[in-house]
Amino acid sequence: MPSRPLRQDVIAQARRVVVKLGTQVLSDDVGQLDLALLRSVARQVVTLRQRGVEVTLVSSGAIGAGCAELGLDRRPTDVAEQQAVAAVGQRRLMDRMHEAFSRHGLNVGQLLLTRGDFDDRSRFLNIRNCLGHLHKLGCVPIINENDTVAVDELRVGDNDMLAALICNALPADALVLLTVVDGLLDESGERIDLVQDIDDAMRHVRADRSKWGTGGIQAKLDAVRLVTGAGEVAVIANGRERDVLTRLFDAEHLGTVFVPRGKRLSSRSRWIGLTKRAAGVVTVDAGAATALAKRGKSLLATGIVDVEGSFKPGDVVLVRDDAGRDIARGLTNYAHDEVAAIMGKRSNQYEKALGRPAFAEVVHRDNLVLAEGG
Ligand code: GLU
Secondary structure: OOHHHHHHHHHHHOOOEEEOOOOHHEEEOOEEEEEHHHHHHHHHHHHHHOOEEEEEEEEEOOOHHHHHHHOOOOOOOHHHHHHHHHHHHHHHHHHHHHHHHHHHOEEEEEEEEEOHHHHHHHHHHHHHHHHHHHHHHOEEEEEEEEEOOOOOOOOOHHHHHHHHHHHHHHOOOOOEEEEEEOOEEOOOOOOOOEEEEEEEEHHOOOOOOHHHOHHHHHHHHHHHHHHHHHHEEEEEEEEEOOHHHHHHHHOHHHHHHHOOOOOOHHHHHHHHHOOOEEEEEEEEEEEHHHHHHHOOOOOOOHEEEEEEEOOOOOHHHHHHOOOOOEEEEEEEOOOOHHHHHHHOOOOOHHHEEEEEEEEHHHEOOOHEEEEEOO
């Protein structure tokens, strides 16, 4: 496999990158924030900026840093206690980040986000604008989940996914997940250099759960899928490897590189197709599935055979074929009960069924993003 040219093509040419630092990468042997490591990251970010690469950091470590500051020898399991510890630790984490970057005359800016910030279009755009302005001001954005308020459905869940959502929001050309393993390892423990097909690679992967952090390897691969599905490159590499970031950008063979899986999606398509959570599912018949996937048509009620979930106009719905395969996602013009009232009908019957003038399409093709391979 000609991995060298591919690596050079996909990484060395990236101009905007999101780097995620895992808690284990940031912690030393006794669980304290590793200042030498933070300084090294800062130095590398500065070098990349000098080469014209804009770096946005997603950093874990708030709860770990809070435990260290409060003298707790174990991570709390109680949610309220975790939130309190994160409130203390996030401040400490940013103190240390500020200290590391200010040695190079750089300011850092903090964004604390929850899942809902990505679902709401205007908050999503605000995230993007804020990041853009931080970079314009010459600051390094540092993002974490807002652990003090995020519980259950408010959570992104893990910072791998948070970093992938940020990558798609910016949009960035590359996501680098820094962990404490060298990348994906095959059955014999050898690092897999380049992955073109994640499903194929997974058949050969040795998953050492203890080393993969909060979400395990699955969380990392979900994040990788999101980014490569948007047409960008993702890398899993060892954050403890000396100068890992700058060396990756020199196209050195470190970590596992995942090449883009399709064409680059527009920013709006990323939001509809990969970011905003779906509030419901509509199942379509074979004719409608072909019209959407092969002929680029809008979704009409005529081809809908089932509707699930509770949604309103402007929400994202997942479109499935009658074999249960996800074929697209799109912004619906109708609420779930309205779709139930008009499904199977022709568009000239919508008005009668709903008792009001109605859109011809349930999802207009401009608001529809096909699933990979669709
Ligand atoms: N937000 C958590 C923290 O700062 C980390 C979550 C994760 O690593 O996935 O401690």
